[in-house]
Amino acid sequence: xxxxxxxxxxxxxxxxxxxxxxxxxxxxxxxxxxxxxxxxxxxxxxxxxxxxxxxxxxxxxxxxxxxxxxxxxxxxxxxxxxxxxxx
Amino acid sequence: xxxxxxxxxxxxxxxxxxxxxxxxxxxxxxxxxxxxxxxxxxxxxxxxxxxxxxxxxxxxxxxxxxxxxxxxxxxxxxxxxxxxxxxxxxxxxxxxxxxxxxxxxxxxxxxxxxxxxxxxxxxxxxxxxxxxxxxxxxxxxxxxxxxxxxxxxxxxxxxxxxxxxxxxxxxxxxxxxxxxxxxxxxxxxxxxxxxxxxxxxxxxxxxxxxxxxxxxxxxxxxxxxxxxxxxxxxxxxxxxxxxxxxxxxxxxxxxxxxxxxxxxxxxxxxxxxxxxxxxxxxxxxxxxxxxxxxxxxxxxxxxxxxxxxxxxxxxxxxxxxxxxxxxxxxxxxxxxxxxxxxxxxxxxxxxxxxxxxxxxxxxxxxxxxxxxxxxxxxxxxxxxxxxxxxxxxxxxxxxxxxxxxxxxxxxxxxxxxxxxxxxxxxxxxxxxxxxxxxxxxxxxxxxxxxxxxxxxxxxxxxxxxxxxxxxxxxxxxxxxxxxxxxxxxxxxxxxxxxxxxxxxxxxxxxxxxxxxxxxxxxxxxxxxxxxxxxxxxxxxxxxxxxxxxxxxxxxxxxxxxxxxxxxxxxxxxxxxxxxxxxxxxxxxxxxxxxxxxxxx
Amino acid sequence: xxxxxxxxxxxxxxxxxxxxxxxxxxxxxxxxxxxxxxxxxxxxxxxxxxxxxxxxxxxxxxxxxxxxxxxxxxxxxxxxxxxxxxxxxxxxxxxxxxxxxxxxxxxxxxxxxxxxxxxxxxxxxxxxxxxxxxxxxxxxxxxxxxxxxxxxxxxxxxxxxxxxxxxxxxxxxxxxxxxxxxxxxxxxxxxxxxxxxxxxxxxxxxxxxxxxxxxxxx
Numbered sequence: 001x002x003x004x005x006x007x008x009x010x011x012x013x014x015x016x017x018x019x020x021x022x023x024x025x026x027x028x029x030x031x032x033x034x035x036x037x038x039x040x041x042x043x044x045x046x047x048x049x050x051x052x053x054x055x056x057x058x059x060x061x062x063x064x065x066x067x068x069x070x071x072x073x074x075x076x077x078x079x080x081x082x083x084x085x086x087x
Numbered sequence: 088x089x090x091x092x093x094x095x096x097x098x099x100x101x102x103x104x105x106x107x108x109x110x111x112x113x114x115x116x117x118x119x120x121x122x123x124x125x126x127x128x129x130x131x132x133x134x135x136x137x138x139x140x141x142x143x144x145x146x147x148x149x150x151x152x153x154x155x156x157x158x159x160x161x162x163x164x165x166x167x168x169x170x171x172x173x174x175x176x177x178x179x180x181x182x183x184x185x186x187x188x189x190x191x192x193x194x195x196x197x198x199x200x201x202x203x204x205x206x207x208x209x210x211x212x213x214x215x216x217x218x219x220x221x222x223x224x225x226x227x228x229x230x231x232x233x234x235x236x237x238x239x240x241x242x243x244x245x246x247x248x249x250x251x252x253x254x255x256x257x258x259x260x261x262x263x264x265x266x267x268x269x270x271x272x273x274x275x276x277x278x279x280x281x282x283x284x285x286x287x288x289x290x291x292x293x294x295x296x297x298x299x300x301x302x303x304x305x306x307x308x309x310x311x312x313x314x315x316x317x318x319x320x321x322x323x324x325x326x327x328x329x330x331x332x333x334x335x336x337x338x339x340x341x342x343x344x345x346x347x348x349x350x351x352x353x354x355x356x357x358x359x360x361x362x363x364x365x366x367x368x369x370x371x372x373x374x375x376x377x378x379x380x381x382x383x384x385x386x387x388x389x390x391x392x393x394x395x396x397x398x399x400x401x402x403x404x405x406x407x408x409x410x411x412x413x414x415x416x417x418x419x420x421x422x423x424x425x426x427x428x429x430x431x432x433x434x435x436x437x438x439x440x441x442x443x444x445x446x447x448x449x450x451x452x453x454x455x456x457x458x459x460x461x462x463x464x465x466x467x468x469x470x471x472x473x474x475x476x477x478x479x480x481x482x483x484x485x486x487x488x489x490x491x492x493x494x495x496x497x498x499x500x501x502x503x504x505x506x507x508x509x510x511x512x513x514x515x516x517x518x519x520x521x522x523x524x525x526x527x528x529x530x531x532x533x534x535x536x537x538x539x540x541x542x543x544x545x546x547x548x549x550x551x552x553x554x555x556x557x558x559x560x561x562x563x564x565x566x567x568x569x570x571x572x573x574x575x576x577x578x579x580x581x582x583x584x585x586x587x588x589x590x591x592x593x594x595x596x597x598x599x600x601x602x603x604x605x606x607x608x609x610x611x612x613x614x615x616x617x618x619x620x621x622x623x624x625x626x627x628x629x630x631x632x633x634x635x636x637x638x639x640x641x642x643x644x645x646x647x648x649x650x651x652x653x654x655x656x657x658x659x660x661x662x663x664x665x666x667x668x669x670x671x672x673x674x675x676x677x678x679x680x681x682x683x684x685x686x687x
Numbered sequence: 688x689x690x691x692x693x694x695x696x697x698x699x700x701x702x703x704x705x706x707x708x709x710x711x712x713x714x715x716x717x718x719x720x721x722x723x724x725x726x727x728x729x730x731x732x733x734x735x736x737x738x739x740x741x742x743x744x745x746x747x748x749x750x751x752x753x754x755x756x757x758x759x760x761x762x763x764x765x766x767x768x769x770x771x772x773x774x775x776x777x778x779x780x781x782x783x784x785x786x787x788x789x790x791x792x793x794x795x796x797x798x799x800x801x802x803x804x805x806x807x808x809x810x811x812x813x814x815x816x817x818x819x820x821x822x823x824x825x826x827x828x829x830x831x832x833x834x835x836x837x838x839x840x841x842x843x844x845x846x847x848x849x850x851x852x853x854x855x856x857x858x859x860x861x862x863x864x865x866x867x868x869x870x871x872x873x874x875x876x877x878x879x880x881x882x883x884x885x886x887x888x889x890x891x892x893x894x895x896x897x898x899x900x901x902x903x904x905x
Contacts, residue, residue: 009766009769009770009773010766013762013763013765013766016762016896017759017762020755020758020759020762020899021755023900023904024755024904027745027746027751027904027905028745028746036905037905040900040901040904040905041900041901041905043900044896044897044899044900044901045897047896048893048896048897051765051889051892051893051896052889052893055765055766055768055769055885055889055892056885056886056889056890056893061706062704062705062706064704064705065704065705065706065711065714068704068714068715068718069714069717069718071317071321071718072321072718072721072722072725073721075321075408075722075725076721076722076725076729078408078409079325079357079361079725079729080725080729080732080733082357082412082424082427083354083357083729083733084732084733084736085421085423085424086353086357086420086421086424086733086737087351087733087736087737210700214708214711214712215708215712218712282716282719285715285719286712286715286716286719287712289715290708290711290712290715293703293704293711294700294703294704294707294708294711295700295703295708296700296701296703297698297700297701298698298699298700298701299701300701301701320715320718320719320722321718321719321722322722323719324719324720324722324723324725324726325722325723325725325726326726327723327726328723328724328725328726328727328730329726329730331727331845331849332726332727332730332845335815335841335845339815339816340815340816340817340818340819341815341816341817341837341840341841341845342817342837342838342841343730343734343838343841343842343845345817347817348817348836348837348838349734349737349738349741349836349837349838350838351733351734351737354730354733354734354737357733358726358729358730635698636698636699636700638698
């Protein structure tokens with residue numbers, strides 16, 4: 001497994017950097033706020049997904065580990081979305 | 088991968104540890120010693136919380152009269168022994184704070200999580216013993232800070248244990264400045280005890296189960312503590328975040344919750360209750376688990392519907408995340424959101440009801456031994472039913488709009504937390520005391536304590552339902568200022584007198600506890616003839632618990648099994664003996680040879 | 688099976704999560720950290736929905752270019768961290784030490800740049816306290832009406848401040864790991880500490896990836 005990991009890491013690094021630059025560029029485009037926010041959030045979460053899968057090794061860990069890791073996410077979403085309806 | 092991919096076994100502790108007094112009793116990493124430490128600290132804070140409650144009840148029962156020993160209090164609290172309104176606000180706040188965070192949580196999770204989890208799953212200790220030690224020591228440190236807050240200028244926090252903004256964001260209205268800050272600091276710190284403890288409990292149960300201890304052979308006490316640990320892990324950090332933001336509002340002048348500068352007081356309520364609702368399940372689930380063990384064992388019957396009991400625990404835990412708004416029906420929150428919470432709250436009654444029916448089903452036609460743990464366990468069930476029923480009433484938003492912030496709520500919460508959690512703790516303590524200390528508690532004293540507690544507890548708290556219906560609001564210093572409440576004074580006095588008796592009766596428990604440490608009958612390994620693994624080792628268990636890791640062949644509730652010689656069948660007893668001794672029948676799919684028990 | 692056979696058989700625990708205890712423990716702990724940041728970030732999102740007028744367009748008050756560079760640094764430090772782990776997996780002590788040191792230096796630089804940023808922002812009136820907030824925006828030496836409102840400052844410092852605190856604690860932990868590595872404390876067979884601190888470090892990077900986007904770019 002270690003044999004093909006090293007190039008993987010560098011590749012992921014390049015992708016992360018490219019996406020960061022893309023995000024910065026995208027943020028200043030003349031689009032409606034909603035689409036800007038949605039696009040940026042999608043990009044950010046994809047970057048986070050890459051870090052989790054590759055650098056934190058989830059891709060190679062037992063599936064049950066990333067099922068466990070996913071547990072807080074629905075809670076976070078529920079909390080924020082439910083409370084936003086207040087305002 | 089060079090690192091091991093299975094949970095690593097822990098070497099048996101054959102060598103004699105002579106660590107000296109400090110490392111054995113003060114800074115121990117042994118889960119059983121840590122459990123005892125939690126027990127003594129939490130019993131102390133239970134006393135503190137009880138004294139605060141006594142003072143609250145004095146004011147309500149004998150308003151404006153000097154309290155016995157009240158002259159010992161400084162004039163800022165009770166000049167001439169007469170409780171001041173500001174001090175009363177601190178009393179109700181701190182009573183709840185100490186009871187929830189420093190008595191119930193450490194006792195339920197700290198004591199029994201530590202004592203039971205490694206023993207019941209066949210492990211020699213927790214996954215992270217040093218972290219466990221840290222987890223304990225955080226609690227008395229945070230508790231000391233909380234106690235200290237009584238003695239600063241302005242006194243202790245007085246905005247309720249829920250610390251709603253904007254009342255809590257400034258001392259302008261409560262007169263409390265430093266006390267509120269210390270309250271926040273103390274709770275931020277004690278949160279780490281819960282979080283680190285939860286990391287330990289979750290990791291230990293997942294990774295350190297003995298061979299054959301599949302998920303559906305884990306005793307319900309451990310299941311409940313495991314699920315409680317998940318709730319702690321995920322809910323407490325939310326509170327920590329909110330407390331930090333509130334602390335910023337108070338200290339560096341931010342306005343997250345202060346109305347000046349567009350802060351949102353409602354956000355505080357949402358954050359608090361998003362934690363607060365899972366918190367109440369944290370406070371009841373361990374008690375449910377322990378009561379399940381005791382009822383099954385003392386009825387000599389398998390728990391009725393073991394799988395349903397596990398799934399019900401999980402369902403309560405899941406649903407508990409989406410009901411928090413039922414604490415906020417009166418807050419001015421979005422009514423559509425409120426209706427959603429009403430629906431989810433009604434649904435969450437179902438798994439609790441399933442558990443209740445299953446406890447009754449376990450007792451039904453059982454060979455019931457009416458000893459003290461069983462009596463407390465059955466009391467738990469009946470009192471929890473009452474508390475749960477009042478909860479159903481309040482789940483319905485229109486009803487809660489009337490009952491919110493009245494004594495009906497106070498009755499409900501004390502039925503579930505005292506009738507439920509505290510009686511559940513009495514059940515657990517009396518049942519596992521022999522395992523912790525090697526001696527039985529005195530049975531006669533235990534029964535006297537139980538019956539008097541049960542009677543005076545109900546006389547104290549049941550009438551509060553009525554007070555609430557008649558409109559008495561909670562946290563109120565002087566109900567007699569309202570003409571419509573003046574007729575309730577005799578009831579308040581009645582309640583107070585019963586509370587003082589109930590509190591005094593606890594002295595029997597304390598005496599029994601201390602007396603039995605030295606004079607109790609020696610317990611032996613398994614005085615209750617229970618099936619679970621902790622009863623296969625000496626009382627108290629030696630360092631390292633098991634001479635070698637046990638092998639588990641069956642579930643924990645094989646009581647009165649037709650194939651077994653006796654009316655119990657320990658989890659680690661092999662299925663067939665080659666000496667022709669206690670033959671227990673041909674191997675069944677449940678009792679296959681050890682190589683294939685490594686399922687999951 | 689005979690008792691004799693049972694007594695002598697090799698016993699190991701149930702497979703469980705199929706990862707070693709320390710790794711499982713760190714993952715479980717990180718889940719609690721997710722909830723902690725949810726509390727802070729969630730509050731920000733909610734307050735911003737409730738009072739959007741407190742916020743400005745991106746880049747008006749906050750220094751996006753500098754922070755984008757800082758984000759690049761933190762991502763680099765994740766790479767150096769994972770290189771350190773790969774090094775000890777192969778048994779290469781020298782490379783482990785070198786990559787750990789690189790991670791520490793970059794991590795410390797991240798915090799340093801944030802401190803510099805905080806000082807500059809403070810000087811421009813961008814502060815957390817209600818009464819002190821008077822952000823005049825970047826490159827605007829002449830003052831003027833406040834841009835945005837105090838919730839902008841309060842949420843900004845709460846989120847990035849606690850993230851920075853987590854980075855700082857990570858750097859300190861890395862220093863301990865580095866010192867142990869200098870003494871040959873990690874081997875090809877046993878280097879759990881490196882992997883576990885790596886998980887924490889990547890998590891801190893992950894949180895920043897999200898923070899950078901929603902705090903600086905939206």
